[in-house]
Amino acid sequence: MELKVLDAQGNQIGTTPAPAAIFGRDFNEALVHQIVVAYQANARQGTRAQKDRGAVKHSTRKPWRQKGTGRARAGMTSSPLWRGGGRIFPNSPDENFSHKVNKKMYRAGVCSILSQLARDDRLAVIEDLRVEAPKTRLLAEKLKAMRLDSVLIITDRIDDNLYLAARNLKNVMVVEPHSADPISLIHFKRVVVTKPAINKLAELLGREGA
Numbered sequence: 001m002e003l004k005v006l007d008a009q010g011n012q013i014g015t016t017p018a019p020a021a022i023f024g025r026d027f028n029e030a031l032v033h034q035i036v037v038a039y040q041a042n043a044r045q046g047t048r049a050q051k052d053r054g055a056v057k058h059s060t061r062k063p064w065r066q067k068g069t070g071r072a073r074a075g076m077t078s079s080p081l082w083r084g085g086g087r088i089f090p091n092s093p094d095e096n097f098s099h100k101v102n103k104k105m106y107r108a109g110v111c112s113i114l115s116q117l118a119r120d121d122r123l124a125v126i127e128d129l130r131v132e133a134p135k136t137r138l139l140a141e142k143l144k145a146m147r148l149d150s151v152l153i154i155t156d157r158i159d160d161n162l163y164l165a166a167r168n169l170k171n172v173m174v175v176e177p178h179s180a181d182p183i184s185l186i187h188f189k190r191v192v193v194t195k196p197a198i199n200k201l202a203e204l205l206g207r208e209g210a
Contacts, residue, residue: 004124006192010146016125016195019202023123025115028108035109036182038099046095053078053086107205113185114201123191125198129155129174134164143172150189154180156196177201 001024002015018024058078066073080088101109117123126146131138139162143151150171155162158174166174173184177200185191193201 001118003118003193003198004121005195006124006126006146008142008145010148012124016198018118018125018198019206022111022202022205023115023118025108025111027116027119028112031105031109032112032182035101035106036186038101039182041097041099044097046093046097048091048095049093050087050090052088052090053080055090056084056086058085110180110182110185111205113182114191117185117191122189123193125193125195128194128196129153129162129192130159131161131165134161136165136168139165139172140169143169148172148190148192152180152184152188152191154191154193154197154201156194156200177204 001018001020003018003023004012005014005016007013053076056078058076060076063074063077064071074082077085079085114123129142131142143149151173153166153172153174154177155174156176158176162174166172171188173188175184177197180201
């Protein structure tokens with residue numbers, strides 16, 4: 001398996017070998033959908049709360065007499081049928097939205113995404129990425145020269161200069177291999193991986209049972 005290598009101007013200058021088990025898999029749409037949904041669900045926080053009919057502030061006085069008014073029977077204003085009443089099945093702060101996905105499935109799904117990115121020419125390799133100072137302008141100029149406007153950069157090591165330079169760029173994200181999640185891989189138009197990061201990706205995703 002060969003991946004394209006780009007120079008500082010975004011031109012292809014050659015190829016580099018990459019493990020086919022990581023970058024040469026068939027696309028498994030069902031598996032990718034499952035890990036994406038699970039990743040989003042596991043990021044949810046159960047912080048919303050609603051009140052049932054026993055928790056809303058209301059009077060226990062019967063609104064009107066049982067018979068003779070022509071209206072439906074009503075016992076109290078906290079009924080879920082009334083405006084301002086409680087919810088029938090309220091959301092509680094201890095809701096659990098998590099989905100279980102075992103490691104083998106997760107790694108296989110990420111490999112499937114990386115493989116499809118390589119086939120779609122959305123994934124490329126660079127030698128390294130460094131900036132001399134923590135200046136957003138310096139990194140922006142480098143990415144503009146490489147014709148990268150929306151890019152996820154996977155590097156083996158993020159130093160302070162690179163981290164500070166990248167955090168204010170709207171469509172740029174710099175992560176280490178263990179932080180490359182399926183949502184980010186799909187979201188950005190291009191994915192750029194440094195050569196040392198390829199080995200780390202292979203180590204993380206090519207483990208026994210992956």
